[in-house]
Amino acid sequence: MTEITGHTRVAAVIGWPVDHSLSPPMQNAAIRALGLDWVYIALPVHPSHLRVAVEGARVLGMIGINCTIPHKESVIPYLDELDQTARAIGAVNTIHIKPDGKLIGHNTDAYGFTQTVMAEGELILKGTTVLIIGAGGVARGMSAGAAMEGAKKIILANRTRERAEKIAGDLAPIFHETQWEVVQLSPSSLRNAAGRSQLIANATSLGMTANDPLPIEAESIAPDQVVFDTVYSTPETPLLKAAKSRGAICVGGAGMLARQGAKSLALWSGLQPDEDLMLSVLQKHLRARATSS
Numbered sequence: 347m348t349e350i351t352g353h354t355r356v357a358a359v360i361g362w363p364v365d366h367s368l369s370p371p372m373q374n375a376a377i378r379a380l381g382l383d384w385v386y387i388a389l390p391v392h393p394s395h396l397r398v399a400v401e402g403a404r405v406l407g408m409i410g411i412n413c414t415i416p417h418k419e420s421v422i423p424y425l426d427e428l429d430q431t432a433r434a435i436g437a438v439n440t441i442h443i444k445p446d447g448k449l450i451g452h453n454t455d456a457y458g459f460t461q462t463v464m465a466e467g468e469l470i471l472k473g474t475t476v477l478i479i480g481a482g483g484v485a486r487g488m489s490a491g492a493a494m495e496g497a498k499k500i501i502l503a504n505r506t507r508e509r510a511e512k513i514a515g516d517l518a519p520i521f522h523e524t525q526w527e528v529v530q531l532s533p534s535s536l537r538n539a540a541g542r543s544q545l546i547a548n549a550t551s552l553g554m555t556a557n558d559p560l561p562i563e564a565e566s567i568a569p570d571q572v573v574f575d576t577v578y579s580t581p582e583t584p585l586l587k588a589a590k591s592r593g594a595i596c597v598g599g600a601g602m603l604a605r606q607g608a609k610s611l612a613l614w615s616g617l618q619p620d621e622d623l624m625l626s627v628l629q630k631h632l633r634a635r636a637t638s639s
């Protein structure tokens with residue numbers, strides 16, 4: 347590690363809890379490669395201390411902050427400005443602290459998702475139909491990202507249908523060139539929706555534990571479709587294993603995590619971080635974690 351001196355500046359991820367975060371090793375590897383005299387740490391911030399923590403960051407000369415669960419939406423009232431993407435998504439995962447202390451909120455999850463399916467799935471999102479299963483925070487960012495890249499239609503399916511309808515209702519007026527559809531989370535509805543889609547994306551937490559059912563039946567997946575799984579706790583999730591057996595192009599969630607982090611670092615530094623390095627550091631830690639559990 348570069349020696350920490352009086353000149354070293356700090357960036358951090360805040361969450362509650364946050365000790366599981368793999369952002370510190372991933373970000374510090376990229377920071378070192380860029381030759382920056384910065385250090386990136388994880389800071390546990392209880393929800394009741396969020397305002398004080400953000401105000402503290404403003405005056406401590408910090409570079410920037412990543413926000414993770416549960417702060418992505420609740421941090422917004424404490425910021426000075428939001429960029430267009432964060433405004434559309436209604437959530438912030440990156441705060442840029444400007445030299446004058448102004449706090450600008452960004453959301454790089456959408457970039458992480460779209461760049462990953464385009465780079466690793468070799469899919470051009472413009473003009474495609476995308477099926478997103480799930481309607482939590484990640485699904486909202488993924489939906490906005492796909493729409494920003496010019497997806498023709500986004501089909502949302504979620505166990506709690508109202509959450510999918512809320513995403514479609516919020517994003518349709520902003521991305522009015524994209525068609526929005528909500529379908530039931532039933533095998534037949536998913537089969538029908540998958541049959542009309544070039545990309546099937548799991549944005550539920552299904553797959554994080556060994557006995558979870560698949561978010562969609564394997565038989566609904568066709569060869570040459572791209573299947574993306576946001577879950578990154580194992581390199582090959584049950585969904586990706588099933589998709590591979592069907593001849594689909596499989597893309598895991600680690601790439602999204604690495605690219606959203608790279609975009610944050612790019613916003614703070616004005617430099618282009620090494621995304622491949624960040625992904626390889628992340629994968630190394632994920633493999634170590636999988637072996638030890």
Ligand code: NAP
Pocket residue numbers: 458479480481482483484485504505506507509549550551552554576577578599600602603604606
């Ligand atoms: P969230 O807001 O809590 O949403 C969870 C989603 O999963 C909801 O749609 C929920 O449906 C659904 N779900 C949970 N259990 C289910 C079940 N038994 N059957 C069907 N649906 C179920 O969480 P999130 O922040 O969106 O995160 C979702 C996943 O993305 C997590 O696994 C997380 O690890 C992963 N993630 C990945 C990245 C990345 O960069 N790759 C980044 C952040 C998160 P209901 O609405 O019906 O509850």
